Amino acid sequence: MSIELKHVSHTYMPKTPFERLALDDISLLVPEGKITAIAGHTGSGKSTLIQHFNGLLKPDKGSILVDGVDIGTKTAEARAARRKVGIVFQYPEYQLFEETIAKDIGFGPGNMGCNEEEIAERVRFAMEFVDLDCETYAHRSPFQLSGGQKRRAAIAGILALKPKYLVLDEPTAGLDPRGRQALMERFCRLHREAGTTIVLISHNMDNIANYADNVIILNRGRVTLEAPPAEAFSRSELISEAGLELPEVKVIMDDLARHGLDIQQDAFTMDQAVQEIMAALRRQNRC
Amino acid sequence: MSFIECIDLTHIYNAGMENQQLAVDRVNMKINEGEFVAVLGTNGSGKSTLAKHFNGLLLPSSGKCLVDGMDTTDEAHTYDIRRQIGMVFQNPDNQIIAAIVEDDIGFGPENIGLDPHEIRRNVTAALRAVNMEEFRHFSPHHLSGGQKQRVAIAGALAMNTRCLVLDEPTAMLDPRGRHEVMETVSRLNRERGITIVYITHFMEEAALADRIFVMDQKHMVAAGTPREIFRDIGTMKKRGLAVPMAAELAYRLQQRGVKLSESIINREDLVRALCQ
Known part of the structure; x- marks a missing residue:
């Protein structure tokens, strides 16, 4: 599917x-x-x-x-x-609107026709998932939260739709x-x-x-x-044509290869890069 | 004399009310004229609150903020201070007000009653400084994010801002937009000696500054060159921050026993250390 x-x-x-x-x-x-x-x-x-x-x-x-x-x-x-399909838009915190965080998160499930009990269950699930303690925050205004917390509360509103x-x-x-x-x-x-x-x-x-x-x-x-x-x-070439960049790790690895380090495998993540550099150094008898 | 100086600067939002909140706690810092400094810190650490003191948008609850020797709380200086310090915020759409690029840039100079010829001259010079001359008659909403931010920067330059x-x-920008802004900012600093205070969550950007200030839970906890600041990867992570990729990679290699002598913060350093 x-x-x-x-x-x-x-x-x-x-x-x-x-x-x-x-x-x-x-x-x-x-x-x-x-x-x-x-x-x-x-x-x-x-x-x-x-x-x-x-x-x-x-x-x-x-x-x-x-x-x-x-x-x-x-x-x-x-x-x-x-x-x-649930969509979390850019800067979702600007869409918070309700009096309390629990009401804000429960708005979507309510619209879907969930009953009180199910709404409460979904709010609890979503808050727990984004690491907002239900006891502490459920009845606070979303506008009292910090920027990062607001972002998570807004995301919880979509997660509650499961x-x-x-x-x-x-x-x-x-x-x-x-x-x-x-x-x-x-x-x-x-x-x-x-x-x-x-x-x-x-x-x-x-x-x-x-x-x-x-x-x-x-x-x-x-x-x-x-x-x-x-x-x-x-x-x-396709990435840069699209106005994008390669991952920084890949750029570093390409630079190292161009300057003579014997890199044989592509690496895009930190872990891959560490492994590949260690392997290259071993091949060149440098560690 | 420092260009910007904070002395025990404290800011409390809604002071004296039930919901009062300490945002900046006894910060001392000095920024010299012509310097490029970056400010790092997690969300909520107090960076933006602090920055809003530099042109008197916010006034200290206690302590002082001096700009070119002038106290920001002295209303007689507010005008001078605002002319010297231009602010650029995160969302370009919140700070562009006119329907045509040149009107937007000319808004500030017009507001302070400059002669129309001078306004025109300033706008042209500002557009040139950010490489946007060809967009003079464009409507801002047809520009990319990076271009909009450069218009915002030009708006400040047209006021002959020093900082x-x-x-x-x-x-909010894509990679190309990020480069455009970063390149513009470093060039203005290098070629025109404009003082730059650059708040960011991107460590690679901060690595380009002369000095970095680090804020943590409303306090100023460290200041130093990028090399000094990024050397201590453990402390940076503990503070919820990070180090440039090249520095992290070097650190992980060192942990695996690779001998890398110098402190490494960028690609060039890493290439030098690994590909002698």
Whole structure:
């Protein structure tokens, strides 16, 4: 099962002087149970793209299938399919609005028609997952939280919907290094324990190298590459054409190789790099 | 004399009220004219609160903030201080106000009643300084994030600002935008001697500064060159921060017994150490 896009195009403000083709004949697959990363420069169409995943935007052409169901129709089946996809937008903390954190997180489940008991259960689950202590925070105003806590509370609001597919648009932007890592590890845990499929929109290539199973590169509204990270990062010309960068680790390794260190394997993550440098030093009898 | 000096600067939000909150606690620091300093610290450590004191957007609850010798609490100086210190914030969309790039940059000079010819001259010079001349008649919302941030920087330059305080200016930008901003900021510092205070969560950016200040839980806990600050990877991690990738890689290699003599904070260092 999967999210599948077939020849999707989207034009903003069609038939006006501002007409702009944002998505140009996009076909792609987000396989269930994997972490798929979507990368591209500002304006490449990432945000437009993900808004098609649960029908917030409708394509001009083409179709979107969630677990095989075309979400573009008005049937109950299509609505159920749309609800399988939860989207956390960039800077979700700006969307907090309720009087208390528990009410804010419970808003979505309430809308879905859950009863009081189930709402409470989902709020507890979501708060626990983002590491906000339920006892302490449930009845506080979300506006009293720190920036990092607000981000987590907003994410909890989507987790409470228990989406099968969780789409995250730059979830770590503006967070400090510890916050970035902690949040990414939480998403990985969700992926591992609940089997949630993750779609990660990011231009942080180090994050992608560390966490993603698949990378989709978007450039000017088109998919220019769909591959596992190792393969994607070996296409450096394509990456830079798309206005992106290789992971810093890969850049360091390329530099070392160019200056004569006998590196034989590609490395994209810190652990791989340490291993490969140690191996190279051994080959050159230097340790 | 330092260009910016904080003496026991403390800031308490909502002082005296039920929800009062200590944000900056007895910070002492000096920034010299022409210096490029980075400020690191976790979310909520007090960096942004501190930075807002540098042009009098916030005033100390106790202690002092001096800019070019002028006390920010002295209202007679507020105008002078704001002209000398330009602020650039994280979200470019929150700080662009006009419908055309040149109007946006000219807004500040116009506000202080400069002669129209001088405004024009300042705007042209500012656009040139950030490499945005060709976008003079563009509408800001057609620009990329990096370009918008450069317009924001140009807006400060058009006021003949001597110092730029940038609060996570690259947090929302893609890699190209980050480079554009970083490159612009270092060039303005190098070629024009503009003092830079650069708040960031990106260690690679901080490594380019002359000096780094580290804040932790509302206190200023360390100051030094990037080499001095990034040498102590354990302490940086304990504070919720990190070190540049090259430094972390060097540290892990050293732990595995590889002898690397010098302190390594960037790619060039690592290449020198490993590929003699």
